[in-house]
Amino acid sequence: MTEQKTTNIILFSGDYDKAMAAYIIANGAAAYDHKVTIFHTFWGLNALRKDEPYNVKKGFLEKMFSKMMPRGADKMGLSKMNFAGMGPKMIKHVIKKHNAMTLPQLVEMAQEQEINLVACTMTMDLLGLQQGELLEDIEYAGVAAYLADAENGNVNLFI
Amino acid sequence: MTEQKTTNIILFSGDYDKAMAAYIIANGAAAYDHKVTIFHTFWGLNALRKDEPYNVKKGFLEKMFSKMMPRGADKMGLSKMNFAGMGPKMIKHVIKKHNAMTLPQLVEMAQEQEINLVACTMTMDLLGLQQGELLEDIEYAGVAAYLADAENGNVNLFI
Amino acid sequence: MTEQKTTNIILFSGDYDKAMAAYIIANGAAAYDHKVTIFHTFWGLNALRKDEPYNVKKGFLEKMFSKMMPRGADKMGLSKMNFAGMGPKMIKHVIKKHNAMTLPQLVEMAQEQEINLVACTMTMDLLGLQQGELLEDIEYAGVAAYLADAENGNVNLFI
Structure with a gap:
């Protein structure tokens, strides 16, 4: 029996293109049966904000x-x-034209694939973000939880 | 018998200095007998464009x-x-002065060391880049190929 | 007996927030008994400069x-x-208000926790930085030393 592989991505960046890359890798890894976690910290938390x-x-x-x-x-x-x-x-025009997925669609797909979307509580505190401002079904954790996952991880990335 | 170590770098960035760092690590790893792959995606694809x-x-x-x-x-x-x-x-002045290698020289060295230079087909499509615009002897693949390498990789980096 | 886990971070970035993230992860990993190394290259070297x-x-x-x-x-x-x-x-106001640690405090804590702070000699040379300009108790090494650590590392990140 082989153990389930894991992919652990820290999404630090608040850039649309970098977040796309993070979510494409994460969704790909989930499709290949990895246990996948995206740990959102600093500007990466913006990917989890509700739009209203x-x-x-x-x-x-x-x-x-x-x-x-x-x-x-x-x-x-x-x-x-x-x-x-x-x-x-x-980029959004081009995504549409090629029938590729936008970032909000990638986030939705990640939730459907049961990727763990984690918000870093320490940086939420620093930036003054509150749980009600973020999407539903998010986990809240700190660097210790990240390290517990990553120290046994197969693919660890900082994006 | 020990297995060959592997280094898998995603080059997302289109910055000269970040691409230099990626290629220096990759060439170093190849010199230490790693199997090395650089997966070029988004702006990182520019490092593979022909200059004409x-x-x-x-x-x-x-x-x-x-x-x-x-x-x-x-x-x-x-x-x-x-x-x-x-x-x-x-930077180029300083590189020359210290007899260090420029980025095009580092890319050439990578090809001589048989590092796998991979272009991400999905982002080529998005950005409208075609195979004829990129260097010779490049591989073309998607996120699945990257994950197959990285899930058993020793050094996985996102640059 | 389990082997000691290791965390190897390349700090390439010269941004305050990215360096904070690197040092928070590093200090966390050290607290969880990882052997931790931060390899400072390019603009990341600025985190090690003395302020006078x-x-x-x-x-x-x-x-x-x-x-x-x-x-x-x-x-x-x-x-x-x-x-x-x-x-x-x-950010510094907010850090102070929340009793979080500033970057210089995180660097100091890293030294107290015996995290290996390494300065990349090749980029020091390129950028014209000399040992006297950097903090005390820094190690000096190149990409080979980084790879020797990282190829057996548990958490490898490029920041």
């Missing part, structure tokens, strides 16, 4: 971060050639 | 991406301190 | 790099939302 505004009481700095950060996967910018938002529009 | 223009029929968006993206390893910018192209010039 | 100026003879290009690069962990910018330095100030 959510009414929560926040301090001033948290409010600023909250305003400045993109609300949800669909709003994120590109790591390269962002051109004031034109780049993501182009 | 290549006449292909493309749609409008693909043409725009194609124009805007650097043609080949030598044209890529830095991840930091790009200063409208001055940074890469400085 | 250091009088060394350098060539013109090396002097320019040296001037332009941040001197020490505390001076580094954010990967996102840098806003001419306002971003890091906000």
Whole structure:
């Protein structure tokens, strides 16, 4: 009997294209029967934000971060050639034209494939994000949980 | 008998300095008898572009991406301190002065060391890149091939 | 008897937030009894610079790099939302408010936990950095030393 392989991705980046890459690898690994976890930290948490505004009481700095950060996967910018938002529009056009999946569709597929989507509680705290602002069925954990998975992992990536 | 170690690098970035780091690690690993694969995806594909223009029929968006993206390893910018192209010039000066290898030389060395240079077909499609635009002796594959290598890999990196 | 697990992080990035992530993972892994190494290369070397100026003879290009690069962990910018330095100030405010650790404190903690902080000699040479400019108790090594650690590593990350 062979043990189930595992893929553990830290998604640090808040870029649309990098998050796409993370979710494509994750969905691929899940299709190959890996146990897959995406640990969202820092700007990567934006991929898990709901796209509607959510009414929560926040301090001033948290409010600023909250305003400045993109609300949800669909709003994120590109790591390269962002051109004031034109780049993501182009990429989305191209994705549509090739019948490829957009980032929100990739996130949805990940949830259907039971990929563990984890939000890093420490950076949520730092950036002033609250559980109600994030998608449903997310797990909340810290670096210790990540290490427990990754130390026996087959494919560990920081994106 | 020990099994051959393997190094699997995903080169996502289109930055000159990050691609240098990827190729230095890859060439080092090959020198230590690892089986090495560099899987080029998204902007990392630019490291594999031929430096002469290549006449292909493309749609409008693909043409725009194609124009805007650097043609080949030598044209890529830095991840930091790009200063409208001055940074890469400085780095290249410094590389020359220290008898270090430039990125195109590192790519050539990788081919001599029989490192598998793989182009991600899905992102080639998205960005409208065609096989004739890329270097010779490249392999073409998707995320499944990457995972098959990486799940038994020793050193897996996302750059 | 189980072998000691190892975590090997390449810190390539010179961003405050990415360096924080690297050092948080590293300190976490050390707390869980991993043998931990952070291999600082390219802009990641800035995390190891002393914050006072250091009088060394350098060539013109090396002097320019040296001037332009941040001197020490505390001076580094954010990967996102840098806003001419306002971003890091906000993050530092938020860190303080939540009693979290700043990057210089995380570096200090790493040294107390006997994490191997390695400076990549090849890129020090390229960027014109000298040993006297970096923190005490740093190791100096190249890609071969990194690979020797990483090929048997449990958690290998490129940040």
